[in-house]
Amino acid sequence: MVGTVRLAVIPGDGIGPEVVDEALKVLDAATAGSDVRFEPTRFSLGAARFLETGDVLTDDDLESIKRHDAILLGAVGGVPGDPRLAGANIERGLLLRLRFDLDHYVNLRPSVLYPGVASPLSNPGEVDFVVVREGTEGPYVGNGGAIRVGTPAEVANEVSVNTAFGVERVVRYAFALANARRRRRLTLVHKTNVLVFAGSLWKRQVDAVAAEYPDVEVDYLHVDAATIFLVTDPARFDVIVTDNLFGDILTDLAGAISGGIGLAASGNINPDGRFPSMFEPVHGSAPDIAGKGIADPTAAILSIALLLDHLGHADAATAVRTAVTADIAARGEVRRSTAEVGDAIAARIAA
């Protein structure tokens, strides 16, 4: 893509704005002198905006965001337990609404244990896998309800909705990724023995697409067993494809074993290109350390690499990853500020 990329930037709450600043700094460094220019538009969204105006995400916001080529999001969410936020669900109303309305059906979450990073596992081996988490279906659809709320006869249901349309497209994405860009090993994670209807749909879609990819080795694990292997033998994984909720759980665990979600990047991708894709660190807004300039911007910076990849700037993406890898390897005991980390990585790219 040559020319100007309209980038919607949602710094959000807590440490969001701090890590976004560093991510944009690195984006500048990675595209300096190239024929692409990023033009950021900032959107004030999140708990802070809600407290000011009462809005979570208006239709106008959404329409305006849609007119961009991509989105960079820092983190959203106020201080847990803040009574003024009791009525709002920023996660559902903002983050999930963006993922659903912009049809981000691939939630791409790589896990890499970088040289020099400590894992809580004593013998992690080579950790380098990617979770392809479905982003628009499953238990996340918001298809629940309750009756007799607050009485002893209350019933609260949550419906996981899964469609051949929705499962097939994310499974195809995962196979294509495994085949073209990875080590050709795909693991479906589900709970087919209990969630028999959804599980059967996922299993059949994987089996069907597998037939088109004879070079991709296919494996199946129940979600409970998958958590065991993530701590005993993470090297067995290459591409994991799974539903929205299982993907949520597995990627936090994956982040933890790869040295913490301070390093975990993600892309909420609409592969069709009908809507802008959104890139965000997996971590939250961490209100407890906000404003101190000590948040680690690495996950946000690695999300820039995913953004560049997505837009077809593979060289710039590689430059970001190489600089991050070198920076991580050089990290010592001295704790740097958020800006110092961003500066150091940007400087490596410029050099």
Next chain:
Amino acid sequence: MVGTVRLAVIPGDGIGPEVVDEALKVLDAATAGSDVRFEPTRFSLGAARFLETGDVLTDDDLESIKRHDAILLGAVGGVPGDPRLAGANIERGLLLRLRFDLDHYVNLRPSVLYPGVASPLSNPGEVDFVVVREGTEGPYVGNGGAIRVGTPAEVANEVSVNTAFGVERVVRYAFALANARRRRRLTLVHKTNVLVFAGSLWKRQVDAVAAEYPDVEVDYLHVDAATIFLVTDPARFDVIVTDNLFGDILTDLAGAISGGIGLAASGNINPDGRFPSMFEPVHGSAPDIAGKGIADPTAAILSIALLLDHLGHADAATAVRTAVTADIAARGEVRRSTAEVGDAIAARIAA
């Protein structure tokens, strides 16, 4: 309980019968010379029975099992992918049917890292917590369905059903346990920001019962964050209370960090005493190592301790746990057979 305990024994498939034999051996040792006598009745159930007769669990089986005071189950499930089992769902038809029909609303799963056991975590700290997993509701109810199966327009739904009745009783059990027998710290695990109806019900029930237990410190974690803490700081947990599916996932992970599910015991408990409770190792039937006499019977033996606890034989339960702890600490590099482990633990109890 003085007198005779009618024990329904379901050895099941694979290594099930092997570990059950050792568990019964240890049960004998632990109750020898006491005023209680266990009278086992064996039930042939599982994949093997299905292949022979086509039955998974008949109403007669179930009625007969109900006439017992407790159940010991080894493991059920055939060889994965066995085409003759394609039509059967032994897990749903047998294991889950027992849990549901016998109203096992507490699925009790302790995690202890025994001295001498290697954890995959480099710095696990003190691991000693118990997961109180709800056993009769949530996404496990079997309330799913699909339309247009096998077509591109297929829709497959799974409904998680949660009731005030069902949530309150398991939450009460968890608080009572935390208060009377543990370190008075209870963590609710759910996904309240996404599963808002079920999450709100769980949260309100915990808040309400918490008011009756001012000495119990209460904490909440999203399930994704809980997996992070299980690998970075498992010592923070004492009692976890959670739904059926989250409990399934967390307890496999918990087993892994405590040295493997070869050590993880569980009780499916009907605290009302209307139906027999069922005790089983968390591991499966492991067909790959079945018949070789090399399966580790420790989880089945620790399930005997839970059974004895449940029936009010606290001293015998402690004797089993003490013997297991000592045996584990004495384990060297030499691999013992299944029977040798059972013999050694029984001998320690007798001594």
